Structure formats: structure tokens, C-alpha cells
Amino acid sequence: MTGPHVEKFIVPIGPQHPALKEPAHFEFSVDGETVTSASVRFGYVHRGLEKGAENRNWAQALYLLERVCGICSHAHSTVYALGVERLAGVSAPPRAQAIRQILLELERIHSHMLWVGVAAHEAGYDTLFMYSWRDRETVMDILESFTGNRVNYSANVLGGVKYDLGPAQADSILSGLDYLEKRLHYYLNVVNNDESFLGRTRGVGTMTTEEAENLGAIGPVVRASGVHRDLRVDAPYLMYADFPVTMITATAGDLQARFVVRIQELFESTRNIRALVEHLPEGELSVRFPRKVRAGETVSRIEAPRGGLFYFIKSDGSENPFRVKVRTPSLRNFMSVIVGVVGHQLADVPMILAGIDPCFSCNDRTVIVHREGSDGSAPPSESDSRKDSSSWSKP
Amino acid sequence: MSDVPAGLPKAWTKMLEGLKTWSRIYSPWAIHFNSGSCNGCDIEILATLTPRYDVERFGIKLQGSPRHADVLICTGPVTLQARDRLKRVYDQMPDPKFVIAVGSCATSGGVFQGCYNVVGGIDQVIPVNAFIPGCPPRPEAIIDGVVKLLRSLQVKKVTEKTG
Amino acid sequence: MTTETLLEEAVQLIGDKAGGQSVPEPGRIDLTVEPARLLECVNALTTAHWGYLSAITGLDLGPQDGHLEALYHFCQKAAVLTLRVSLPRDGAVVPSVCGLIPSATLFERELMEMFGIVCEGTPDPRRLFLSDDWPQGVYPLRKDFIVPVPANRPEKGTAE
Numbered sequence A: 001m002t003g004p005h006v007e008k009f010i011v012p013i014g015p016q017h018p019a020l021k022e023p024a025h026f027e028f029s030v031d032g033e034t035v036t037s038a039s040v041r042f043g044y045v046h047r048g049l050e051k052g053a054e055n056r057n058w059a060q061a062l063y064l065l066e067r068v069c070g071i072c073s074h075a076h077s078t079v080y081a082l083g084v085e086r087l088a089g090v091s092a093p094p095r096a097q098a099i100r101q102i103l104l105e106l107e108r109i110h111s112h113m114l115w116v117g118v119a120a121h122e123a124g125y126d127t128l129f130m131y132s133w134r135d136r137e138t139v140m141d142i143l144e145s146f147t148g149n150r151v152n153y154s155a156n157v158l159g160g161v162k163y164d165l166g167p168a169q170a171d172s173i174l175s176g177l178d179y180l181e182k183r184l185h186y187y188l189n190v191v192n193n194d195e196s197f198l199g200r201t202r203g204v205g206t207m208t209t210e211e212a213e214n215l216g217a218i219g220p221v222v223r224a225s226g227v228h229r230d231l232r233v234d235a236p237y238l239m240y241a242d243f244p245v246t247m248i249t250a251t252a253g254d255l256q257a258r259f260v261v262r263i264q265e266l267f268e269s270t271r272n273i274r275a276l277v278e279h280l281p282e283g284e285l286s287v288r289f290p291r292k293v294r295a296g297e298t299v300s301r302i303e304a305p306r307g308g309l310f311y312f313i314k315s316d317g318s319e320n321p322f323r324v325k326v327r328t329p330s331l332r333n334f335m336s337v338i339v340g341v342v343g344h345q346l347a348d349v350p351m352i353l354a355g356i357d358p359c360f361s362c363n364d365r366t367v368i369v370h371r372e373g374s375d376g377s378a379p380p381s382e383s384d385s386r387k388d389s390s391s392w393s394k395p
Numbered sequence B: 001m002s003d004v005p006a007g008l009p010k011a012w013t014k015m016l017e018g019l020k021t022w023s024r025i026y027s028p029w030a031i032h033f034n035s036g037s038c039n040g041c042d043i044e045i046l047a048t049l050t051p052r053y054d055v056e057r058f059g060i061k062l063q064g065s066p067r068h069a070d071v072l073i074c075t076g077p078v079t080l081q082a083r084d085r086l087k088r089v090y091d092q093m094p095d096p097k098f099v100i101a102v103g104s105c106a107t108s109g110g111v112f113q114g115c116y117n118v119v120g121g122i123d124q125v126i127p128v129n130a131f132i133p134g135c136p137p138r139p140e141a142i143i144d145g146v147v148k149l150l151r152s153l154q155v156k157k158v159t160e161k162t163g
Numbered sequence C: 001m002t003t004e005t006l007l008e009e010a011v012q013l014i015g016d017k018a019g020g021q022s023v024p025e026p027g028r029i030d031l032t033v034e035p036a037r038l039l040e041c042v043n044a045l046t047t048a049h050w051g052y053l054s055a056i057t058g059l060d061l062g063p064q065d066g067h068l069e070a071l072y073h074f075c076q077k078a079a080v081l082t083l084r085v086s087l088p089r090d091g092a093v094v095p096s097v098c099g100l101i102p103s104a105t106l107f108e109r110e111l112m113e114m115f116g117i118v119c120e121g122t123p124d125p126r127r128l129f130l131s132d133d134w135p136q137g138v139y140p141l142r143k144d145f146i147v148p149v150p151a152n153r154p155e156k157g158t159a160e
Helices: A050-055 A058-068 A073-088 A096-120 A128-148 A167-193 A195-201 A208-215 A255-278 A329-340 A346-356 A384-390 B010-025 B038-047 B079-094 B106-109 B139-154 C004-017 C035-047 C101-116
Strands: A005-010 A026-031 A034-040 A296-304 A307-315 A323-327 A366-371 B029-034 B069-073 B096-103 B130-132 C028-032 C052-060 C067-076 C081-090 C093-095 C118-119
Touching: A005 A323, A005 C081, A026 A346, A034 A346, A050 A058, A050 A323, A050 B096, A058 A073, A058 A323, A073 A096, A073 A296, A073 A307, A096 A128, A096 A167, A096 A255, A096 A346, A128 A167, A128 B038, A128 B130, A128 C004, A167 A195, A167 A255, A195 A255, A208 A329, A255 A346, A296 C081, A307 C052, A307 C067, A323 C052, A329 A346, A329 C101, A346 B029, B029 B038, B029 B079, B038 B069, B038 B139, B069 B079, B069 B106, B069 B139, B096 B106, B130 B139, C004 C028, C004 C081, C035 C067, C035 C093, C052 C101, C067 C101, C081 C093, C101 C118
Parallel strands: A026 A366, B029 B069, B069 B096, B096 B130, C028 C081, C093 C118
Antiparallel strands: A005 A366, A026 A034, A296 A307, A307 A323, C052 C067, C067 C081
């Protein structure tokens, strides 16, 4: 009897070109078409940030940590700033908090639209990819007029923000949101009603409520399975207590539900941004921040676009952080995938992985499959595996 | 098209060289490689394919295999794990080949200079023809850098760096 | 349920198995736990479905102090419960919690490679982020690992 035969296929997720040849980092063992075990190996983007933060002062570490991820950089910067401010006993002024929240929600919009485009691309809908990225440019324009950069806005300083919202910017934000809301209605219609889209997403990669709870998954993917978990509601920070968002959940727990939840969340985001812009508190943009932060430990958590972002920050009273521990939502969700995927069909795996909206800064995309008792036929070529990907996702 | 065969009449050699240059300038095939970046630059590179910037109207085609590529568009500060792969991708590209380093990290390591798992700049590993700084550079800047490289091919200012 | 109530609930579940208790900031409770009693505590929390394991933080308190710490953070709504396990620098061993929380494997792998803490019984002891040719026995997040300063870079120019 032949031993386990190793096949390689490339999981079609991410804006990186799918033919990028990277070494194996996800490994699945299958029996027939059913996954029996899964493991993962990262490291490709490991830069040594946590150590780097210890060798920089508190302000320099802010610029470093912003660049953990280019898609959710403001989330990282904010969760760090909030934690360090709490340690130092400093509170950013209300206007700064509101501006931080506006940027967080704008980031959520750009991030979810990016994902919609990329997931659509991987399901074969390049038109939807082009449409959603074209519309996403509206958000990029808003971010650029507000902060001067499309990505890595660097809006935070320890103690507040750098950029103010004037009347001209407020107008451009509001008119940009008008346009976006129209487009979001269009996308919601597609994900709810387009027959061929539904054929590829309904019933695919389903995770039940119980599975989602037990696996400790977080973010839109767990809300799509009916679990009520959203830090903006559970543990409000910034101005979420006064300007709340409604938690969006779905019950189907399949890939379609993940699309729907993300798009509906964006309606909440636009509503939230409007309310903040129209009722922006007056006052300063920042307060003085000490060079040395008094000793202590803090846990800082916010709801990034992919789920709860967790920072543990420890100070020993000096100018440099003693320890900054970063736990990204994608890491937590990968863990839920490698456990939860066991028992599912191999064909569902690419879509399950895409469904958690993995942040590429901590994942690779090549998969090795161990197939018991196979006849050792050649692994699928890249074009073959992409051809198969459309049939994999049929229910 | 690799080297023009030797022993041809001079007029033919000149014509074939011209054809080679023309096809490289007017429809370069590019491959994109991420050596450990935060994806900020990669998102902006991908944005160049989308309707607002539409880099394909310049004839630049982003495709998958190093063996068909004229240009390597590279991001990231080069993590230790990525270093060998980067070298391998570069070696697989046929001559003549050109490398564009996109972003501050690709230029010098960016904010990650000095971090323990980072080499710090693409030019520490392979020769680079053009640097596009920024964190990340705008899609227009990326297109500008690529077009400048192509135009310099036209005036033969670029020395083709072979491996 | 308020955050305070949630935290009281957690303390009731495992307070008797833990040592010291402290409140580092509102909404958080830290409980000191002996390595031998870690699994009992985690079992009590998971059986009662109190929260989920959000992260495992490794801490090196410095060569003078001589101790490492492993912090297990459980989150339920706004409440954060942290189990603190103090370990010696040499021979730091904790039992793996993967038997109770299978998805903890990635957290444990990171803890092991960065701090040299052994999670006994963990199903996958491979490195997670560090490459295979990173030297054995070198733990980057320990305080005695000094990041090497890059040698002076040679003069580099763009293509002529």
C-alpha cells in the first residue's frame, strides 16, 4: 500500500498574485476528501516587532506598531495608544477620541471592501473585484484628504491625534459616504440575490454557533455564525458608549453570511461616522504626554476589522516599553480554522480560509495536502488548481 | 527572447535588438514578490490594476511565473525566511531582467531596520534598478517609477544587471 | 451581567485553586497559579464556558529577577481574567492546555520558541514564526537576547 502522498496546492486567497510560490505553511491531511488534521507554519513576514518595540521609546514604538499590517494600521496604532495612555494615566481629549473613532470606522470600510473584492476575485468574479476596489477609492480619497496618506495614516500621537477635521473635510466625508451607501446597497443586493454568487457561497464552509463559540473565533466570521461578540458593544472604548454601533449577526454561518455581515456592518460604520462628524466635540487635539511611563501592566483591546485585537503592554517606568505583546485577530481565527476544518471537505478549505479574511501580514498561502493511500499522481498544476477552485466551492 | 544569435548580418542584429527593446518597453511582464512587508505596498500595487489607475493600459502585465518576467516588483524588508526565496525568484528570471524595490522597507528596511529577523532592503540580496520610496508609495508613484525605468531602457541608460 | 459580576463568577470557579489575586486595573483580575494547578483552573473555566482564551503572553522579568512568566488571558465580554504562572529561567515547564483548548496550539508554539518555556504535551512542538535554521536555544524575546547591530552597510548605488 502506498504511504501518504503529498500534493501541493495553492490556496487562492489574498491580493498577492496566487502564483506566488511560497513554501508550505498550511498542511492538511485528508482521507478521501475529508480533512483529518491540519497544521500551520508561519514566519514569512515575521519581522521581530515585539522585540523591536523594546528597543525603541514609547513614541517610536507607535510608528513601528502601526506597520504590523498595512490594512488595519490605525487599529494597531489606536490600541497601542489607548493602552499606553491608560498606563500613563493620561486621557486623550474627546475631540481626539472622536477623530480616532472616525478613522477606525473608515478603516473598517476600506478593509471590508478590500475583502469583498478579493474574495469575489477568488470566486471568479473579477467584475465585482474591480467595482468594489473602484468604489473603495472613495474611502481612500477621504482618508487622504483627512490625514495626507491613503495607507498608514499615522494619525495618532500618544495623547491624542495630529489631524483636525475642518468643515471642508467634513463635507467631503459626508458626500463620500452618500456615494458609498448607494454602492453598498448594490453589493448587498448582489450577495443576497445573485444566483451564481449564491451558488458559490451559500452553504459553503459552514460553522455552527456552537463550533464558533468553542473554537474561540472572533470578528465578523463568528458574528456570521450567530455569536454575539463585538468589542465595540461588549467593552466600549473611545466614543462607542455615546456613539454606539449595533452588533450585526447572522445565523447561517456560511460564506454567504460572512459577506452579508461585513456589508451590513459597513452601513453601521457609515451611520456612525456621520453621527460623529455632525456632533464632533470641540476642544484640543492632544494633551502632553510624559517621556517615561509609570510602571504597570495593561491589556488593551479594540475591534479591528477582522476581530478583537489584543495588546498586553508592560512598563517598568522607563522610556522604553518593557514588553508589548501583539495578538492579532487573524492568528486567533487561524487557530479556529485549523481545528474547525477537520471533518469538512477539502474542497471547502480555500473558501473557509478566505472567509476569515486573513491578514496576510501573518499568513502564507501555500497548502500541502497529505493524502493517504493515493496512487502518487502528479500534484495539480497551478492552472488546474485554479480551475478546480470554482468546482470546489459548489455546495 | 534571449540573446540575439551571433553571426548574423549587422542589420539583422540591430533590428532584433530593437525589437527586443521595443517589446520590453511596450509590454513588460512583471512579477510581484513580497519579502515580508506589512502589505501596505502590496495593496497599492494591486490598486494600480483597478479602474482608477489601470496600469495595464501602459502595457504592463502582472503575471505569475518568474520564468516569463522582465521586471520583478518587490516589496518588504526581506525577512530571513524570504531571503533565499527572493534570490531564487531572481535567478529564475531570464536575462535581461530588472528589479524595482517598492517602499521604504524594500529600500532600506524602513522602520524595521535593526529588527532581528530582517535583512533590511532588497539590494542587500539582489541588484536593484529602481527604488520607489514611500510608506507606502501612492499608486501613481509606483506607476511613475515603472514608467521611468521603461523610458530609461529606451535611452539605454540602464545597465542590465545580470545575476 | 456586569463586568464585576463576571469576574466574581470566575474567581468563584477557580479562586480556591489559585494563589494570590490582584486587580491591576478596572475590569481585570490576575490570579497566580502554580504550574501543577494550571490545568485544573483552565478546566474549570472551559467547563463553565467562562470566556475564551484570548492570548498567552510570555514575560521575561529580567536576568536579575531570574523568573519568566506565562500569562493566560481569558476574556468574557469586557472582563479579562489572567492566570499568571511564574517559572524559573532554567527549566521552565508548564503543562500544555491543548487537551482542553485544542486551538491553543499556536499560542503555545509561539511561547516556546520566543521564551524557551516548554509546554509539556503540546501536540505540535514545531516553531511557528522563527525559521528552522534559527539557532537552537536562542530565544529572541528573552531579555538576554541582544539584537545584533547590523554591520556597516557597504556603499550601494543605483544602476548606472
